Amino acid sequence: AxxxxxxxxxxxxxxxxxxxxxxxxxxxxxxxxxxxxxxxxxxxxxxxxxxxxxxxxxxxxxxxxxxxxxxxxxxxxxxxxxxxxKGRNIHRIDGSTYIIPYDSxxxxxxxxxxxxxxxxxxxxxxxxxxxxxxxxxxxxxxxxxxxxxxxxxxxxxxxxxxxxxxxxxxxxxxxxxxxxxxxxxxxxxYNQKYIEHGYLELCIPPDSNGGFQMPPNYLHIWPRGEFMMIALPNQDCSWTVTLFMPFTHFKSLDNEDKLLKFFEKYFPDSIPLIGKQKLIADYFAGSASPLIAIKxxxxxxxxxxxxxxxxxxxxxxxxxxxxxxxxxxxxxxxxxxxxxxxxxxxxxxxxxxxxxxxxxxxxxxxxxxxxEMRDLVTRPSYLLRKAIDDVIFWLMPKVWIPLYNSVTFSTIPYTQCIKNRQWQDKVLNRSLLFLGTVTSPVGAFYVYKKFVGLS
Ligand code: FAD
The missing domain is CATH 3.50.50.60 (FAD/NAD(P)-binding domain)
Incomplete structure (x- = not known):
């Protein structure tokens, strides 16, 4: 001692x-x-x-x-x-948005x-x-x-x-x-890994009254499959916008015309928020930074x-x-x-x-x-799983803590968060299998009665 x-x-x-x-x-x-x-x-x-x-x-x-x-x-x-x-505010390509709460x-x-x-x-x-x-x-x-x-x-x-x-x-x-x-x-x-994707920061300024241009109490995400953009609010009512995508994409956007076309195609609702000239100026003022993981x-x-x-x-x-x-x-x-x-x-x-x-x-x-952020959040299967997780979490808050909640809102060791998710996956898979087994003979009987049995 x-x-x-x-x-x-x-x-x-x-x-x-x-x-x-x-x-x-x-x-x-x-x-x-x-x-x-x-x-x-x-x-x-x-x-x-x-x-x-x-x-x-x-x-x-x-x-x-x-x-x-x-x-x-x-x-x-x-x-x-x-x-x-309090949640993710997801921006679709057509500019419409929906919210996925972190913890309903x-x-x-x-x-x-x-x-x-x-x-x-x-x-x-x-x-x-x-x-x-x-x-x-x-x-x-x-x-x-x-x-x-x-x-x-x-x-x-x-x-x-x-x-x-x-x-x-x-x-x-x-x-x-x-x-x-x-x-x-x-x-x-020692193990280090650079992922193929880099990031570049842009900015959505405050509106003309000095307020937020988007609902402030969300993490905004523009998920686009292979890449994504996110925005977090700042105290001065601006937003720090981070574009994550493969370095090859960053490299290919090498002039103003290509950049604007890219944004018009994938992030059209963000252009008036950032401002065309600011987008061009900020994009070309910096270069994408690498992302590294070290174990x-x-x-x-x-x-x-x-x-x-x-x-x-x-x-x-x-x-x-x-x-x-x-x-x-x-x-x-x-x-x-x-x-x-x-x-x-x-x-x-x-x-x-x-x-x-x-x-x-x-x-x-x-x-x-x-x-999950750039791709899965747009899929019905993800939204269904989130809904199931939320219901069971609501019924059994001490037993069934969904992965995101355990990582972000608890101090459960990270390894345990993974183990919890693994047994939850097993339970859900078995339940689905059970439901499938029970419902399929019932379904078959119904089809038989309707189309065969009555003829
Ligand atoms: P650093 O913040 O890198 O600080 C290291 C310090 O050491 C620096 O000040 C540096 O100048 C100094 N230094 C370096 N070399 C020497 C030297 N030779 N001699 C003396 N001093 C030296 N984490 C979250 O929890 N939430 C987030 O939302 C989040 N978002 C992120 C977004 C991005 C784009 C990135 C890249 C990271 C994000 N992180 C986030 C991770 C977070 O930034 C880091 O985990 C955190 O900064 C680690 O802090 P640190 O003090 O270990 O290292």
Missing amino acids: NLENGTFKKLDVVVVGGGLVGSLEALFLAKRGHRVRLYEYREDIRNTPQARGRSINLALSIRGRTALREVGLEDHMINNHGIPM RTKQCIYSVGRNYLNGLLLQESEKYENVERFFNHKLIASNLREGFLSFQKTDTKEIVEVNADLIIGADGAFSAVRKEIMKQPLFD CRPYNVEDKALIIGDRAHAVVPFNGQGMNAGFEDCTILNQLFQKHHDDLAKILKEFSDTRWEDTFAISDLAMYNYI
């Missing part, structure tokens, strides 16, 4: 990466009384109002909320900032939150703790994790800064250059270093769980700090041994959800 002569031993922790997960983890560690130094490659996000690269807004759900609650920020995010989204039973919602806002809030909160120091414009360039040693380069002066720590938390995101270091370990499993393990290097968040398990963004899963890492880690009284060897080992199964599971679920 982390006790020296019966007193609590303060650990010297370095967190690499001051993104969403790193900033939150710094808060958890600070709350436990440890000394925390947070190193971030970029400048302080609170001084750069414009979004930087990644999605501008994100869907926050229960796993993320649970972690924010622990550090006292959930209420603020939900009540003062987040915009509730208890009316739970997911919340659209600004990435920069949330990141800034987490950093701001850390100012309340004297035991947290923040270093921006510091890029990690080398490390010896086993020795607890890190070397940073200041991006402005190019000065090298070397630090030692009892514990290194790597939260430097999916494209971390330093993962190479941890990959040198024997028996380290790796173990997450620790002995009792010295641990990777969390996207650095450990980046997932494709189709069920809005990347950040939520990263925040859940922080909750679980905090529980392990309590359970093992800050004994790093036990904490890091247990986290590494147990967490990977759930992060692998959410990665698979996120891949599946892309098909």
Whole structure:
């Protein structure tokens, strides 16, 4: 246990990466009384109002909320900032729409939150703790994790800064250059997959009165089979629109004429919302970004270093769980700090041994959800299944939790969410088979009586 002569031993922790997960983890560690130094490659996000690269807004759900609650920020995010989204608002090609509620039973919602806002809030909160120091414009360039040693380069002066720590938390995101270091370990499993699809962000501005141009409390989806567009509401009544499609499609839309024809064919109702000129300007101002999924393990290097968040398990963004899963890492880690009284060897080992199964599971679920969002939601079979799920969930809320609800509105481990879905599928298939067996002789008898028996 982390006790020296019966007193609590303060650990010297370095967190690499001051993104969403790193900033939150710094808060958890600070709350436990440890000394925390947070190193971030970029400048302080609170001084750069414009979004930087990644999605501008994100869907926050229960796993993320649970972690924010622990550090006292959930209420603020939900009540003062987040915009509730209570279902999917599906746009057909002819411009008509229909709604698929997320949770018709208890009316739970997911919340659209600004990435920069949330990141800034987490950093701001850390100012309340004297035991947290923040270093921006510091890029990690080398490390010896086993020795607890890190070397940073200041991006402005190019000065090298070397630090030692009892514990290194790597939260430097999916494209971390330093993962190479941890990959040198024997028996380290690593698998990364770029999907064929990329994403590009567009924007629907507020209307002339400064209000929303579409009903705000939904996640809007334009599912088109092989590709799709989605929109999440922002605080200023604009919408962040994300177009997901194969890179080959992006490449083929290489002039204004082709772009407009494509939008007229597949997303006609979005053109007046975005505005023709804005659509052209925004589309050609950026280029499509790749989407990566990473599965790796173990997450620790002995009792010295641990990777969390996207650095450990980046997932494709189709069920809005990347950040939520990263925040859940922080909750679980905090529980392990309590359970093992800050004994790093036990904490890091247990986290590494147990967490990977759930992060692998959410990665698979996120891949599946892309098909659901861009294609299945338009199919009667999907809508029928959703209706059946909703009815049984309403009748037996503790027993039958549909997949989306268990992932988004519960903290049931992701692996268990998959197992639940598997037994639910079995039950439904058997019931259908039973119904088929019972009804077919009845049907045959009816046909016989009507057409044969009476003749
Ligand atoms: P990051 O946010 O990537 O932060 C890593 C930080 O480390 C960055 O600040 C970076 O500058 C810093 N860094 C990198 N290298 C170094 C270095 N060498 N030295 C020092 N610092 C370094 N998740 C959801 O839960 N809901 C959603 O709706 C959702 N939508 C998404 C939409 C899109 C299009 C994408 C791409 C992702 C989405 N995600 C969503 C996933 C979410 O963005 C990530 O899971 C989340 O950002 C992970 O946080 P992180 O802190 O682990 O990594």
